Amino acid sequence: MSNSLALVTGATSGIGLAFAERLAADGHDLIVVGRAEERLDAFAAAHPDVAVRVLAADLSTPAGIDAVADAIADAPLDLLVNNAGVAHYMPLAELPAAKAREVVNVKVLAPTLLTRAALGGMLRRGRGTVVTIAGMLAFSGPAGPEVMPRRAVYAGSLAHLVTMTQALAAELAGTGVTAHVVCPGVVATNFHAVQGMDLGAVPRMSAEDLVTGALAGIALGETVIAPGVEERRLLDEVFAAELAAFAGQRPALAARYRA
Template structure:
């Protein structure tokens, strides 16, 4: 029996690369995106597997509910939460509708899709959830010299990292794997649709991002960073996180006392 994968944001970039790789590995697919023409073209190009197309806008409640229902009802072996928007700009300049769109697509939609899928995966004793975040998740401590400012986007990606880590711990004995991949700048349409020209910037290919994520899963990593050569850098970040978490006390810290 073929395995079944659902990929959001499957019409271009990293999502399309995930869909291509999963199809090549023999997975039947549910591909989700906003552009019906591209979804249909992908299905027509992959007659060797069963491809179901779902045109859905994950910035809307209806779109999220439609895809979450599939995650709950279908026996998914793999869920890839890849859909994204950027809207890089300072918070004071970010229109309310764009802020809502960004949070819905990168926070609410992955949360609801994971919630819908993980119970069935646990009951079946297997499954893999892959969230696509980015190295911007680790950029919070950067000072004002780092441009462009993107508080909501960075916060949304940091949410995906922390949620993936905590969910991985919740399900670690169930046979379900949770992984988040954090690429740097990738050669996709992602920035150009936001009016950003990064053609002169060295960029990773979407296929290498997918390769890094899948190899990271094989290596037992919860967080992969395909462009970071020394994985100890990430390990040090996570060790510092835990040290701060474990270093708390009910007593007010000395530096805050009069």
């Protein structure tokens, strides 16, 4: 994939920076997206062996999303990494409307519209890869009230990314374009620190290992990539159960709902 062009959102720190570093080392030209332009400029200056375009944009805003989507539409993009994130962990009733909007914009609207913008060119060229970073919290919906902190909107946004990517992968079958979603557990970045959460004593995967796992999962052809899950069958059983429930629906009212 050397000499190809990749775009990474949230590229100023954590997982996004680790992706950008790995892709630059592998010879990709890059478009790096983030809010902090000075950090993006520093990354570009540190990687003179590849072409790096800096795009400062706030993906929590419609204007920021549109700016990046326009850049994608005009670029011969081979790889899109939807990584930008925001950490607002709190129960829905306590979540300010502005923060709820920010989560949905960054983790639902931005990946949806940026992927849409990338697909046109990828499909015309018959090649391309879309990678979206979600998280294992996507599978945490059935957890009881003993599991804290509560984060309905955040967990729901990650579940959206998993289902959207699975459905998109089916839409893209046979086109040469692939879609993948990466579901890490707790990663050693500053993501939780901004929420005032000290996870220093919690075992965490490094961002670099996460990127290694993501790239390996793409090579293996996995649509849902869970770098920290040793037994792949656990995920396969979840997806099989979902399809069984989907196929088990009938037009008649189920017996348990009949008075």
